[in-house]
Amino acid sequence: MPSDRDHLIHRDFSLMAQARHQLYDEPLVLARGSMEYLYDTDGNEYLDCFSGIMVTSCGHANPEINARIKAQVDLLLHTSTFYLTEPLLDLVARLEEITPAGLSRSFLVNSGSEAVDGAILLAREHTGNEVVVSLQLGYHGRTLLTEACTNVSGADDIPFGPDDLGVAVGCNAYCYRCPLGLEYPGCGVGCADSIDTELDAAGIDRVAAIVVEPIQGVGGVIVSPPGHLESLERIAHARDGVLIIDEVQSGFGRTGTMFVSEQYDISPDILVMGKAMANGVPAAAYVARDDIGEAIQRPTFSTYGGNPLASAAALATIDYIIDNDLPARAARAGQRFEAGLADLAGGTDLIGEIRGRGLFLGVELVRDPATKEPAGDQGLRLVQQCRERGLIVGKSGPHGNVIRIGPALTISDSQIDRALEVLDASLRTVEIAS
């Protein structure tokens, strides 16, 4: 007779809408975590190279961070933003320090979706324009508006599509599979210019914003090449709009700098962050230039946004990232991981491309390097094989053929080598079965 819990795990998840989409055929039920490792309810250990989708960048149950979270629980849990608290004030000051120059006005919320949604609303109020441009294969969340900006499975799949909500979808910079059939750098980032052309053709002179992830995470770890974000910034400004940089996935040291946008020659008008911000406690924010933030003068309110617990967790996380030099460690560890993956690619035709920055890495699997036919089934099997060998990795891309790797930024060299060994063995098993 199965227990109630077994019954719930093996039914169709209709009672858990959020958990309907599982990574494995046989769901993995987790019990606890400790820094780079997770443990299931049977006590099996997994080296976690996905970090709860790029969230626990400082490790699971990080003792230093958790001590400060626990202290805050005993001190003050909730007040609402009708009142100020020390953690809220300190966090706002800290965000101004760690974000690129010129960004100073913070709006604290609870999730990445809410933050992107708020950033777009702010852009619309500031500019008086409606149209927002998002990119093919972009992922910005699951509120009504951010879902309209999300184009991972093709805009046609969205019930209330981009058009209804003032969203225009532009060409992305997927150089491995250029949507325009061009080649970088000779193309001069023609994908960005094509957005200009399309907007002209649609008679749209003015936009509220272009919203873009410098690295499209869910879309398949697609990295904006040098010059891409710079062109989008120019186009947004030329049409009286602002540039919203969505760093919900790439922020907080993962790519080798606190924010990956620092690696480009741009000045984001609004920077959106979430996920790793509080190492697993829900917290997100959008930080705007002062003159843009000023656009919202009417009362704006969030019951939980910037609550003392989330703010204390975010402060502890940011301190830990800086005190332990995690961006530099991510850059070094990323080089080792990427070099190891390149070695693996030398021994198989299944790997089409390895890309990423720091410890935000993607491995695109193809059936044939010449045709680049996406190897979605193999991606699924590889993720499964890794699990069986005690390694957790993610997958992404519209065909599920891009293995997403994002371990804790504290990962050691020997743990990276272990992950590579498992990936190697798993690749071989998948290849034999193909």
Ligand SMILES: Cc1ncc(COP(=O)(O)O)c(C=O)c1O
């Ligand atoms: C780039 C990006 N923006 C926004 C979101 C939405 O964040 P959340 O799931 O916290 O609402 C995500 C989530 O994966 C994301 O990757």
